[in-house]
Amino acid sequence: MTTTPAAPAYDLPGWKHAYAGKVREIYIPEAAADFASADKMLMVATDRISAYDFILDTPIPDKGKVLTGLSLWWFDQLADVVGNHVLSTDVPSAVTGRAIICKPLHMFPVECVARGYLTGSGLADYTTSGMVCGNALPAGLGEADRLTPAIFTPAFKAELGDHDENITFDKTVDLVGAEDAEALRDLTLRLYTRAEEIARERGIVLADTKFEFGRDASGQIVLGDEVLTPDSSRFWDAADYAPGKVQASFDKQFVRDWLTGPDSSWDRNSELPPPALPEQIVARTRARYVEAFERLTGTTFPA
Template identity: 65%
Template sequence: MSADLNIPPAPVIPGTTHLHSGKVRDLYRMDEGEHTGKLLMVASDRISAYDFVLDTPIPDKGEILTRMSLWWFEQLGFEHHVISTEVPESVAGRAVICEQLEMYPVECVARGYLTGSGLLDYRDSGAVCGVALPDGLEDGSRLPEAIFTPAAKAAVGDHDENVSFEAVVATVGVEVAETLRATTLELYTRAEEIARERGIILADTKFEFGARADATLVLGDEVLTPDSSRFWPAEEWRPGRTQPSFDKQIVRNWLTSPASGWDKASGVKPPALPDDVVALTRAKYVEAYETLTGLRF
């Protein structure tokens, strides 16, 4: 799987065992010290687009994602998986030690605005994941209220598939499904208000949840980063068009432009990114972090 995606080999970290690599994160088990048996989650500088991990990393991206997640965990005040940020020196700043949870196989997506795959579903059926929406909505329209639009977790390199709430019930049962929906919408609403106060629209986001042995619901993975969310500058929001965003849209735009020479439909991996695209993308991630947190990177 990793070879198909062009994911480079995970670095060896003494005192740990490598378990898994995704598009951005490498997961290890701690084999020594006070956190033996816990997980070490490392955010790399890798960036993916159109189901490819690109050859060109974005400097500091992993550290920005880690810092932003830690900031949001604190803001949300919900049970989360992070135990410690005292990590091996080689991954300092870009890694956390976390609990091992029984993760639910559901991408818990909340949408407050209509765009992306939700917009495509709406244009086809007037609904998103079975949730009927009013007529006349456009790309970027604010929804009357936030909606839960789950997706089935796909293998690395495949698209997550939007599914109905009933499909979540069939996967995890009624009680857990209702809890996931309610918690996702509650956390999104809280985060959307926090972001709006800072001049950023949180259009949508993805949460992942797991359970402890005592069945406590715990927030895992990353939260509310430009990789898992759509952040738009509030002052530039104009429904009826593609919104400016704080994410890797710069990369996508270059890859699909004549300048890249790459054919999205070819199945061939994309070319290396030019320096200016790398610099602009890094700047967007930094801007998102600094605007939201009020901290300097």
């Protein structure tokens, strides 16, 4: 069970805390009674990191700024495909660089996942059934094989602390209706195709990613939450990519490897929380996030 932060990460004048997730916190204007009456929200990316359904006690410095900066960059790259929820980056000084002011959205209860390579839970499903979320795939595929074309593999959003459930397109239709399901699938694959090309030009393989969509006040479907970050995507170094083996990712791989390795002495199957991360693991993880930001955007990370 994922632990939930006990208290808001920031005390922000003019804003009141409304929600805490694994990494992000949502604030609404003090004058708003609740989400429903708020005309804008402040979304803050903290430096928290989660692994194996636990929010770790050790933060990764600047992680929230990487996630926010990279999301904003991608929103700009993809603006001609679909609109997004960003209203402003003029945020309180305490959260500069790690927060945006955004539109409240009526979110779809589906995480929209695109897979261009076979790995992770997709590979596990394929090995068992020859399919991934109802998508029948050719026989003989293996770890990190490319899928052409990419496939839409949605997931039903679970409550905080529970696992998201991979679902079929037909189940998506049941949840949101045929018209919206088709629109979400189309947008997801168009966004993935565009982002995969952009990333490849920068020497990065975008293996898979998830998008979250909602309707704004005008009824338009727009892109929300974070987009194409190391937390929501699987990025690999194109120079090292080779099918048939597990690829090194630009994410919290160092954290996962240390937690399950002999040095942590932590039993993943126990209900005990993971131990504090050592400084070298924190530093290597931060460096990996920053490297993803710099290679994709072509700019120096503003530490």
